[in-house]
Amino acid sequence: MNFLVVLASSRSDGNTAKLSRVIADSLQAHTVDLQNLSISYFDYESRNQSDDFIPLIERIVSSDFVVFATPVYWYSMSAQLKTFFDRFTDLLTINKELGRKLRGMPISVIATGTEPELPLSFTSQFELISGYLGLKYHEPLYCCCPDEFNPQHHQQAIQGYIKKIA
Numbered sequence: 001m002n003f004l005v006v007l008a009s010s011r012s013d014g015n016t017a018k019l020s021r022v023i024a025d026s027l028q029a030h031t032v033d034l035q036n037l038s039i040s041y042f043d044y045e046s047r048n049q050s051d052d053f054i055p056l057i058e059r060i061v062s063s064d065f066v067v068f069a070t071p072v073y074w075y076s077m078s079a080q081l082k083t084f085f086d087r088f089t090d091l092l093t094i095n096k097e098l099g100r101k102l103r104g105m106p107i108s109v110i111a112t113g114t115e116p117e118l119p120l121s122f123t124s125q126f127e128l129i130s131g132y133l134g135l136k137y138h139e140p141l142y143c144c145c146p147d148e149f150n151p152q153h154h155q156q157a158i159q160g161y162i163k164k165i166a
């Protein structure tokens with residue numbers, strides 16, 4: 001399977017990046033870091049069509065499975081990922097043909113945070129977005145990191161996650 005990891009954190013070497021590296025290595029996946037791309041806010045006038053959004057969607061539709069990696073910021077996905085999902089509106093309006101190719105695409109989320117559990121607000125966002133877009137949403141992997149991410153502390157959860165999606 002051709003896996004793609006989309007990293008959406010405010011730091012490219014932080015906890016979520018470290019977790020996404022472990023997952024990408026296990027799945028032999030390529031990683032795209034949104035920090036290295038230019039993806040603008042949704043624009044009702046569609047003046048942003050030459051930014052990196054459409055090339056990334058093209059990369060996503062040519063993958064078999066997409067893993068979104070985000071920290072929990074204020075009970076929600078990161079602003080980088082939210083900005084990216086806002087732009088999916090373009091795929092329902094001006095880029096419908098490309099948008100249709102997303103139907104049935106399997107996706108999952110890996111996340112880090114400091115609270116023991118993922119908040120409901122976080123998980124339901126992805127469930128609702130997936131339902132609306134017809135994405136096949138797989139169970140998330142959450143690693144609670146009160147300090148720096150240490151893969152050894154999450155070995156069992158990581159192995160269980162990989163087993164389920166690989």
Ligand SMILES: Cc1cc2nc3c(=O)[nH]c(=O)nc-3n(C[C@H](O)[C@H](O)[C@H](O)COP(=O)(O)O)c2cc1C
Nearest residue numbers: 009014015016071072073074075112113114115145
């Ligand atoms: C702006 C901000 C908001 C945060 N909000 C939450 C939160 O709501 N719940 C939580 O568990 N952790 C929260 N945290 C902690 C981060 O999720 C945690 O430190 C995470 O591992 C950071 O990942 P990163 O290194 O990729 O940024 C927040 C951190 C920041 C910087």
